[in-house]
Amino acid sequence: MEPDLSRCSHSRDAYGEALVEVGERNPAVVVLDSDLSASTKTSRFARRFPGRFFDLGIAEQNLIDVAAGLALSGKIPFVSTFAIFGCGRAWEQIRNTVALDSLTVNLVMTHAGLSLGGDGATHQSLEDLALMRVIPNMRVMVPADSTETREMVRFAAREPGPKYIRLSRRRTLDVFTEGEYRYDAASYPVLADGTDVTLCTCGCMVRESLLARRLLGEKGISARVIDVHTVKPLAREAVLREARRTGCIVSVEEHSVHGGLGSALAELLAEEYPVPLKRIGVQDQFGGSGRVDELYAHFGLDAASIARTVQDLVEKRRR
Amino acid sequence: MKPATIEDLETIARHVRRNILRMTGEAASGHYMSSLSCVEILVSLFFSEMRCDPRDPGNPDRDRFVLSKGHAAPALYAVMAEKRYFPEAELSFLRRCQRPLQGHPVMHRLRGLDASSGSLGQGLSTGIGMALAARLDGRPSRVTVLLGDGECQEGQVWEAAMAAAHFRLDNLAAVIDRNGLQISGPTEEVMALGDLAAKFRSFGWHVITVEGHDLGALLGAYREMRSVRGRPVAIIADTIKGRGVPFIEGNLKYHTQPLTPEELARAFDCLEGGPHGT
Numbered sequence: 001m002e003p004d005l006s007r008c009s010h011s012r013d014a015y016g017e018a019l020v021e022v023g024e025r026n027p028a029v030v031v032l033d034s035d036l037s038a039s040t041k042t043s044r045f046a047r048r049f050p051g052r053f054f055d056l057g058i059a060e061q062n063l064i065d066v067a068a069g070l071a072l073s074g075k076i077p078f079v080s081t082f083a084i085f086g087c088g089r090a091w092e093q094i095r096n097t098v099a100l101d102s103l104t105v106n107l108v109m110t111h112a113g114l115s116l117g118g119d120g121a122t123h124q125s126l127e128d129l130a131l132m133r134v135i136p137n138m139r140v141m142v143p144a145d146s147t148e149t150r151e152m153v154r155f156a157a158r159e160p161g162p163k164y165i166r167l168s169r170r171r172t173l174d175v176f177t178e179g180e181y182r183y184d185a186a187s188y189p190v191l192a193d194g195t196d197v198t199l200c201t202c203g204c205m206v207r208e209s210l211l212a213r214r215l216l217g218e219k220g221i222s223a224r225v226i227d228v229h230t231v232k233p234l235a236r237e238a239v240l241r242e243a244r245r246t247g248c249i250v251s252v253e254e255h256s257v258h259g260g261l262g263s264a265l266a267e268l269l270a271e272e273y274p275v276p277l278k279r280i281g282v283q284d285q286f287g288g289s290g291r292v293d294e295l296y297a298h299f300g301l302d303a304a305s306i307a308r309t310v311q312d313l314v315e316k317r318r319r
Numbered sequence: 320m321k322p323a324t325i326e327d328l329e330t331i332a333r334h335v336r337r338n339i340l341r342m343t344g345e346a347a348s349g350h351y352m353s354s355l356s357c358v359e360i361l362v363s364l365f366f367s368e369m370r371c372d373p374r375d376p377g378n379p380d381r382d383r384f385v386l387s388k389g390h391a392a393p394a395l396y397a398v399m400a401e402k403r404y405f406p407e408a409e410l411s412f413l414r415r416c417q418r419p420l421q422g423h424p425v426m427h428r429l430r431g432l433d434a435s436s437g438s439l440g441q442g443l444s445t446g447i448g449m450a451l452a453a454r455l456d457g458r459p460s461r462v463t464v465l466l467g468d469g470e471c472q473e474g475q476v477w478e479a480a481m482a483a484a485h486f487r488l489d490n491l492a493a494v495i496d497r498n499g500l501q502i503s504g505p506t507e508e509v510m511a512l513g514d515l516a517a518k519f520r521s522f523g524w525h526v527i528t529v530e531g532h533d534l535g536a537l538l539g540a541y542r543e544m545r546s547v548r549g550r551p552v553a554i555i556a557d558t559i560k561g562r563g564v565p566f567i568e569g570n571l572k573y574h575t576q577p578l579t580p581e582e583l584a585r586a587f588d589c590l591e592g593g594p595h596g597t
Contacts, residue, residue, distance in 0.1 A: 018445075054451065054486075062444045062478035069448020072434055074379065075455070093475075096438040097445060101426045133507070 008171035014146035016041030018153035062092040071103040083125035098217035102137040106156040112249035113254030124287035130259025132164040139163040140232040142202035147176035151183035173207040192222035197243040197273035201252040211303030245257040338397035346413040355396035356498040356558040363537040373404040387442025388467035389423040404431035440473025452490040469501030483551040484523030498560040519553040531556030
């Protein structure tokens with residue numbers, strides 16, 4: 001039932017490969033970057049299709065609106081840079097030019113969360129899910145692993161409308177198998193079964209959550225882990241089913257507790273099916289320099305911290 | 320259809336001016352001053368320079384137009400009505416709830432718009448995307464973006480200026496409505512733009528300076544624009560804010576304030592018989 005916790009890979013590499021794949025299938029696919037193609041891995045597409053790749057230099061506002069113009073003329077742009085610059089600096093361009101008319105622009109931003117460890121607070125992104133989630137028409141996705149990343153890129157190349165796909169610099173656990181896994185926006189894959197609590201997680205936190213589940217098992221707590229790959233629109237029925245099943249929800253995200261996955265779940269459950277809920281994430285703080293594992297421990301996002309928080313919630317409920 | 324003569328364009332421009340005053344008067348809102356300064360630019364583009372057909376607004380080979388100074392929407396709407404993109408009667412519903420003519424242009428609400436706009440500084444970038452797409456597909460489409468001069472204070476305009484020259488987009492033109500005024504005052508007092516022509520030239524653009532209310536001069540500028548190869552073209556059009564209604568021309572008081580019914584009546588009189596009306 002539980003995936004092998006040792007096999008990891010870079011979802012950015014999967015992104016770069018998938019771009020070439022969709023680019024071969026569809027000549028309308030174009031790719032734009034902001035001087036970071038070696039890091040975002042759009043460089044792979046650039047080598048294969050130099051005529052359909054545009055490096056806009058260090059100018060994110062222009063980057064987003066050039067992509068909008070390409071979309072207005074029938075192209076299918078994928079746009080990449082670091083998450084905080086793409087979603088933050090160019091937020092208003094995304095709102096007013098991309099999303100207002102629901103243009104098909106695929107924003108695939110990398111190095112999200114704390115994953116730029118050493119670079120510190122300015123380069124880390126703990127607000128991007130919130131920033132993208134409040135924009136009407138925008139779809140917000142966080143792949144758990146490389147296979148899901150490839151599936152989301154195929155989905156993005158095929159389906160109309162603006163989308164945000166959040167990638168990490170860090171390697172993710174390989175939980176799915178290429179060829180078997182299909183991305184389905186209406187359901188969330190169960191990564192491990194359990195009965196006392198459901199951990200709703202995404203991206204790099206999938207591995208920490210599965211490790212936390214192991215620790216919880218040693219304490220006699222049975223945790224279920226699901227991959228909430230789509231933060232907006234939420235698969236409402238899938239979330240409500242989880243609430244009915246275990247009666248206790250914990251969100252685990254490498255993002256501020258304000259406005260991201262935890263907020264989305266809390267908003268739905270508070271209105272539709274209130275159950276005990278805990279949001280694990282960064283508490284209204286900026287990141288900072290450090291190794292990513294150190295930062296996870298500092299902000300309470302490592303497996304041990306997650307397990308402690310979940311244990312508190314479940315024991316409180318049992319009393 | 321035979322090409323429009325200067326006289327034809329002048330007649331259209333007069334009618335467009337009347338509609339700008341009428342629609343912003345009825346709405347008691349809307350930027351008529353900024354609209355009046357770009358009438359000749361829009362009329363010459365839509366009725367002479369651009370390849371655009373209201374019966375076939377989705378034609379991939381059409382020329383594209385982006386009103387980056389989106390607050391001049393009344394001028395664009397009046398020209399589009401004149402061109403029969405929609406019935407003229409719709410002009411009475413400017414800025415009304417759930418109607419197509421939004422305060423700033425919104426593409427999915429109005430058939431025939433090539434882009435939404437209004438947040439300043441973004442249109443030139445959008446135009447670059449359209450010009451790149453036309454080049455990729457080998458289409459003859461040209462892209463024209465109309466910017467305000469105050470708008471050129473936005474940093475993104477210069478990101479775009481750099482990129483358009485870098486990509487050698489000779490199918491892209493920026494027309495700058497150089498009326499010299501922005502909401503708080505003269506551009507040179509609020510935040511000096513200085514020598515805009517020199518700035519664009521130094522970014523690698525071919526620059527043409529023109530009297531922006533002279534239809535013949537504008538048509539000449541477009542001819543020169545079409546002959547330029549390997550670089551984008553900036554047409555800096557010297558204009559007068561509120562042009563056509565002498566008592567409001569260049570008068571900052573009217574930048575945001577709607578005309579009273581008496582002022583409106585006086586303005587219509589100016590257009591009919593005044594010094595700029597015929």
